[in-house]
Amino acid sequence: MSYEIALPAVLVAVAVAFIALVLEKDDLHRLLLTDLAEITGLAIIALVATDLAEALILPGLVVGISELMALSEVYLVKEGLTAAPKRMMHLEVMDSAPAILAAGLVIYGIVLSGFSGGAVAGLGLLFWFFCKGHDEAFAILETASGYAWALWIVAFFVFMIAPQYWLFAVMIAGGAILLKVMAKMALVGTMRGGRDV
Amino acid sequence: MFDLPIEGAELLAVEFGDIVDYFSVYTAVLFVFALLFTGLAIISRPEKPVDIVFGGDAYYTKEIPPEQLRFQRFMAIACGLATLGAMVSGDLFNFTLFSSMIGITNIGIVAAVKNRHVLEAAYQYGIVAMVATVPLFGGAAIALAATGTLSIWALAGAGAVPLLAKMFLVVGVMGEGMAPFYIGKAEITRAPGAPYVLMIHVSSLLLFLRVVEIALTV
Numbered sequence: 001m002s003y004e005i006a007l008p009a010v011l012v013a014v015a016v017a018f019i020a021l022v023l024e025k026d027d028l029h030r031l032l033l034t035d036l037a038e039i040t041g042l043a044i045i046a047l048v049a050t051d052l053a054e055a056l057i058l059p060g061l062v063v064g065i066s067e068l069m070a071l072s073e074v075y076l077v078k079e080g081l082t083a084a085p086k087r088m089m090h091l092e093v094m095d096s097a098p099a100i101l102a103a104g105l106v107i108y109g110i111v112l113s114g115f116s117g118g119a120v121a122g123l124g125l126l127f128w129f130f131c132k133g134h135d136e137a138f139a140i141l142e143t144a145s146g147y148a149w150a151l152w153i154v155a156f157f158v159f160m161i162a163p164q165y166w167l168f169a170v171m172i173a174g175g176a177i178l179l180k181v182m183a184k185m186a187l188v189g190t191m192r193g194g195r196d197v
Numbered sequence: 198m199f200d201l202p203i204e205g206a207e208l209l210a211v212e213f214g215d216i217v218d219y220f221s222v223y224t225a226v227l228f229v230f231a232l233l234f235t236g237l238a239i240i241s242r243p244e245k246p247v248d249i250v251f252g253g254d255a256y257y258t259k260e261i262p263p264e265q266l267r268f269q270r271f272m273a274i275a276c277g278l279a280t281l282g283a284m285v286s287g288d289l290f291n292f293t294l295f296s297s298m299i300g301i302t303n304i305g306i307v308a309a310v311k312n313r314h315v316l317e318a319a320y321q322y323g324i325v326a327m328v329a330t331v332p333l334f335g336g337a338a339i340a341l342a343a344t345g346t347l348s349i350w351a352l353a354g355a356g357a358v359p360l361l362a363k364m365f366l367v368v369g370v371m372g373e374g375m376a377p378f379y380i381g382k383a384e385i386t387r388a389p390g391a392p393y394v395l396m397i398h399v400s401s402l403l404l405f406l407r408v409v410e411i412a413l414t415v
Contacts, residue, residue: 014331030324034324034327037327040331044331067323070323071304071327074304074316077311078320
């Protein structure tokens with residue numbers, strides 16, 4: 001039932017994306033529309049709805065993103081946009097409430113724990129750095145990341161040598177992967193080739 | 198090997214479980230051709246081109262620093278390797294992945310020339326190549342949904358792959374191998390590093406030849 005509705009809907013979306021791509025004249029907008037067309041293509045693959053077809057989505061996504069990145073670079077060089085902007089974006093909430101939003105995300109991430117928790121907590125840290133600047137935080141992040149890696153290995157040793165303490169190992173591994181992913185996520189977008197690198 | 202006229206005799210099959218990379222007379226010839234041009238991209242030294250004035254006997258030489266050509270050479274070699282993979286791949290999905298890799302490296306070869314017109318052409322081609330991944334992967338996904346396998350070895354001669362999937366595959370490969378048309382527009386063949394542009398033409402030609410074989414086999 002749902003597939004009969006979803007597949008025609010996605011095919012209409014593909015057609016709309018392609019028509020938009022033909023009509024659009026601005027180069028940057030065309031780049032964005034290209035990505036849109038590609039996502040609808042992935043939706044077709046998803047609606048084939050077998051496990052094997054779903055395994056095609058990830059490579060498709062990787063290919064799409066790599067092409068998008070390559071084309072973005074070509075666009076930047078083509079238009080001569082070499083200097084990074086001083087301030088990417090400014091919203092009022094970035095002045096008024098970075099601390100409470102970042103703290104909320106980090107605490108929720110710790111509650112979630114593990115990989116997804118690390119992503120949420122890292123998003124909180126990322127938001128904090130985005131609002132407040134990121135001058136001296138790299139050393140701390142490197143240290144936390146290093147300890148997280150060591151703890152992760154320790155957890156594996158516990159699994160292999162003393163499997164009866166599996167709960168302890170799971171807790172260590174969950175906490176470590178939280179730290180590790182958080183540290184990695186917090187670095188996203190901060191390396192712009194400035195004085196910090 | 199599949200008792201199909203296009204294949205020729207079987208020379209070698211490399212099995213990875215269900216996925217069988219195969220060298221028939223046809224694919225082996227394409228493979229050797231790609232190998233030859235990859236070798237040319239590795240050993241050629243286009244740093245000292247000679248321009249001849251048309252209609253006269255005057256000529257002048259140019260010196261191009263090797264650093265300028267390094268990226269283009271790398272991309273040309275990567276393109277050659279992707280072509281080698283696409284030629285012998287016995288799996289529809291691997292073939293689509295190699296095709297899109299050829300598309301990306303072709304963008305790289307063109308975009309290595311820092312000239313606004315050439316970059317413009319690279320950009321337009323890139324848009325086409327990106328859009329072409331939709332029918333390319335879509336074709337592989339439909340073939341998979343219809344038959345339950347992606348192995349050309351398993352699908353050969355059965356005629357089980359729907360016509361729509363074959364059409365999508367061909368359209369996708371057309372988009373990925375579209376580069377030579379944009380190259381003519383950009384006149385990149387007169388820009389520094391022109392020999393590497395050969396790789397664009399060779400890879401797209403071989404890709405077309407291979408997709409014809411796949412469409413007739415599955």
